[in-house]
Amino acid sequence: MHLALLDHMRKYVTITDEEATLICTKLKASTLKKKDFLLQPGKVCRANYFVSKGLLRLYFINKKEQEQITQFGLEGWWITDYDSLDTQKPSRFYIQAVEDAEVIAWDKTVQEELTQSFPQLETYFRKILQRAYAAAQRRIEYIYSYSDEERYRNFSTNFPGFVQRVPQYMLASYLGFTPQFLSKIRAKK
Amino acid sequence: MHLALLDHMRKYVTITDEEATLICTKLKASTLKKKDFLLQPGKVCRANYFVSKGLLRLYFINKKEQEQITQFGLEGWWITDYDSLDTQKPSRFYIQAVEDAEVIAWDKTVQEELTQSFPQLETYFRKILQRAYAAAQRRIEYIYSYSDEERYRNFSTNFPGFVQRVPQYMLASYLGFTPQFLSKIRAKK
DNA sequence: GGCAAAAGTTAATCACGATTAAGAAATCAT
DNA sequence: ATGATTTCTTAATCGTGATTAACTTTTGCC
Numbered sequence: 001m002h003l004a005l006l007d008h009m010r011k012y013v014t015i016t017d018e019e020a021t022l023i024c025t026k027l028k029a030s031t032l033k034k035k036d037f038l039l040q041p042g043k044v045c046r047a048n049y050f051v052s053k054g055l056l057r058l059y060f061i062n063k064k065e066q067e068q069i070t071q072f073g074l075e076g077w078w079i080t081d082y083d084s085l086d087t088q089k090p091s092r093f094y095i096q097a098v099e100d101a102e103v104i105a106w107d108k109t110v111q112e113e114l115t116q117s118f119p120q121l122e123t124y125f126r127k128i129l130q131r132a133y134a135a136a137q138r139r140i141e142y143i144y145s146y147s148d149e150e151r152y153r154n155f156s157t158n159f160p161g162f163v164q165r166v167p168q169y170m171l172a173s174y175l176g177f178t179p180q181f182l183s184k185i186r187a188k189k
Numbered sequence: 190m191h192l193a194l195l196d197h198m199r200k201y202v203t204i205t206d207e208e209a210t211l212i213c214t215k216l217k218a219s220t221l222k223k224k225d226f227l228l229q230p231g232k233v234c235r236a237n238y239f240v241s242k243g244l245l246r247l248y249f250i251n252k253k254e255q256e257q258i259t260q261f262g263l264e265g266w267w268i269t270d271y272d273s274l275d276t277q278k279p280s281r282f283y284i285q286a287v288e289d290a291e292v293i294a295w296d297k298t299v300q301e302e303l304t305q306s307f308p309q310l311e312t313y314f315r316k317i318l319q320r321a322y323a324a325a326q327r328r329i330e331y332i333y334s335y336s337d338e339e340r341y342r343n344f345s346t347n348f349p350g351f352v353q354r355v356p357q358y359m360l361a362s363y364l365g366f367t368p369q370f371l372s373k374i375r376a377k378k
Numbered sequence: 379g380g381c382a383a384a385a386g387t388t389a390a391t392c393a394c395g396a397t398t399a400a401g402a403a404a405t406c407a408t
Numbered sequence: 409a410t411g412a413t414t415t416c417t418t419a420a421t422c423g424t425g426a427t428t429a430a431c432t433t434t435t436g437c438c
Binding site for chain 3: 412415421423425427431435
């Protein structure tokens, strides 16, 4: 039984206990050690991953050969390369555990099987995606609204716990600037 | 009959002619003159809009009191403020016609009605959202990968027609820099 | 516990793109 | 057609954050 996931799904749609048992037989949990990869460039992304414990990051190597983090995956979030998952073309991304973690894999093949039998799963994923898309829109809005320094300060006050949980260089990468700059603004105040 | 939309939906899911007729009775097309608004800050977003003709833009006023475009809506794309639509809280965005346009409004209330009767509509919207989300991810990837000048040059070679279709200051806003800078790099080559 | 590697700091210089301002060109309305 | 408004251009100056490099601190490992 994958309780963390079931609880999450039941916040959005109704699932009976019998349905739950059937769904759970199709899912596979994996434990990941810090630095383990769920996806690497060149590989095709096979699943959407629900993070039931720990913390993952999604990143790629940019033109300057530097790691660029585009997303973190905390407990209760889904993480995947939707582009590769959808098209089944090779990914350009890494998905890696930042801390020891546990994920539940929702395979693309399972997606098609299960949504046939349980239409409310489509509703669930539609809602999850809508939330994720709204978050992405807000992120773009943020990037264009604030300077790097402002974005860091907002982020720190909004997610103080998270800031302590990740290495500074990862936070700098996620926010789109250099670790040196982060050091500088931290020293300032 | 809203053929542009039906065609679009049938690329993703199966819809019989009877279903189509029923769906269409719930939809309302509106024609918009250039500069007409579909949404303004403070208003709650009531619908998702399918652009059947013309071009719209979604933008907000940023901290520096300047229009910041976050999205264009071309023929065949959906445009809305998913955040406001979902939560029914007031929006911070404008949705405005850049050219004379025609949109089909898919009301939030209709969404709930129709997806009850036609589960394949959930599938359709899930797929649309997945595509939109993948695009937003790619956009973030882009912002962090290239300089402003590179992004402009890539955009121009990838969408030469579109560049001619919108005023330069809107393109500059969408790409996240000033019209002056756009002029400068255009003059360079 | 000691060494190596990873992560964080500090400071000097540099570059990309913003800002300001003024003028030119294009579009719109009467 | 004419004036008014909107859009685009050009140039000088300025500021944010990148780059480079040397050093310090922390973490991981046998």
